[in-house]
Amino acid sequence: MEWLNTYAFPRETAHLDSDAATKEYTKLCNRLVAHGTTTVLIFGTIYKEACQRLALCLQAQGLRGFVGKVCMDRQSPDGYSEATSDSLADTEAFIKWVQQLHDNKIHAVVTPRFVPTCTPELLQGLGQLAAHFDTPIQSHISESFDEVEYSSALHPDNTGGDTALFDRAGLLRQRAVMAHGTCLTDPELKVLGQRGTALAHCPLSNFFFGDRVLHVRHAMRLGVKIGLGTDVAGGYSPSMLNAMRSCVIASRALCMSHYATASPHSQAPAPPQTEPTPNRQNLTGVATVASAEPGNSFCIPAPESRKEIQAANLLDWKGAFWLATVGGAQALGLEKTCGTLEVGKAFDALRVDTRHAAAFDVFPADTPMDIFQKFVNLGDDRNIKAVWVGGKLVHHKAS
Structure with a gap:
């Protein structure tokens, strides 16, 4: 409050x-x-x-x-x-x-x-x-x-x-x-x-x-x-x-929080150390990081545990884009109206300028998907040159 x-x-x-x-x-x-x-x-x-x-x-x-x-x-x-x-x-x-x-x-x-x-x-x-x-x-x-x-x-x-x-x-x-x-x-x-x-x-x-x-x-x-x-x-x-x-x-961050309770390689206690710098002990087996300083010991989850956690929780940029478009349309009951570019749906769209992109660079070897992910991960309002809602131009700025 x-x-x-x-x-x-x-x-x-x-x-x-x-x-x-x-x-x-x-x-x-x-x-x-x-x-x-x-x-x-x-x-x-x-x-x-x-x-x-x-x-x-x-x-x-x-x-x-x-x-x-x-x-x-x-x-x-x-x-x-x-x-x-x-x-x-x-x-x-x-x-x-x-x-x-x-x-x-x-x-x-x-x-x-x-x-x-x-x-x-x-x-x-x-x-x-x-x-x-x-x-x-x-x-x-x-x-x-x-x-x-x-x-x-x-x-x-x-x-x-x-x-x-x-x-x-x-x-x-x-x-x-x-x-x-x-x-x-x-x-x-x-x-x-x-x-x-x-x-x-x-x-x-x-x-x-x-x-x-x-x-x-x-x-x-x-x-x-x-x-x-x-x-x-x-x-x-x-x-x-x-x-x-x-x-x-x-x-x-959610995956990281789950790592703390995941099955580790080993529950071996941290051996005492006299040197202040943390020392990794046999990471291929025990996966315990130890130090003489209090609070400087932790266990690394087994690889299979990390994979399970990531598979259950991780979202990449494509998943986030889906939530921002299709997910939002479904939430509002608009999935038949908008959320995707399909014949019969409203034309809700952006024109994105990547040629004069202040936020990121485009190189000759970049594929269309490379450029798209650069816009999602690095772009901002400077790249957005026009916006249409329901087929009507509602925002425009000169390139």
Whole structure:
């Protein structure tokens, strides 16, 4: 809650001034499209008018936007909270207002902020609204140790964590997207998979706030749909390219954490050393690294253990790109509309300049795949020269 109280809540409170909100949202939309974002799932504020301005800014930019009027009726700052009835009424009014835009690229999203700021009555009412209007849903779920502890303290009789509370309210369903989920248990992940609920994996944000790395491949094996996100202000980059790179790094960090508990070559104790420099002892067999200094002994997992861990958890740049495109489309129920370049789908695309690439170099021997991976791993907004959404050019800059 410290980050929310210091940064998010004051910024959102300022959007009571709709004109100020419009200026900031316009900058946000310009920034997102410049980084190649074509579709955005976004939390607005508790203010209906500000969320309408956000929807209009996305529409003016030509982006595909899923906008949520944030709902919170408890554990919120003075002056930035709602009565339950007002939150439900404004959510319904916002949904109807978006429908009247008659724009198939702009969607209203039922948005309880997260369990700590929403009473069971509010959650129940939002679940009913989502069912009645058949709208997407978004929230945060089991995102950190302190959030899990906070939710548990507010609901001491609840078993099953945030998942059970959302499920009882009817908020876990197709086109429901829950952010983070780094602290979800296997039984909870299975529930999400059964309900068709997706997770928004925001690895950069998780490194700062999540306390754990999301087990992406494990969650997918349990049937959970996963799309990649930036979390915008929760991380330090609005770029999906950086989100892809963070995704790969997070999977490698996850492998490292598993190495600590993997089967070692040998459990032989570290022999005492008089020299301060660590000395490797018979790495082909024992694989123990030892030093006289406390804490300088560790075991190297057996090669077969390392291979099993990597096969179960590791994501490469291709997997991260899939999460950023197909995974995101599946999470939002758009897999028949976008996510891949296929005949019959909307033309969502970027024109990438690799000839005058400030971020990386291209050599004559490079294959198209070499150049593509250089863009994913090294490119940035300087390489993105044009963006199309639904066949419409929404961003262009001179080469």
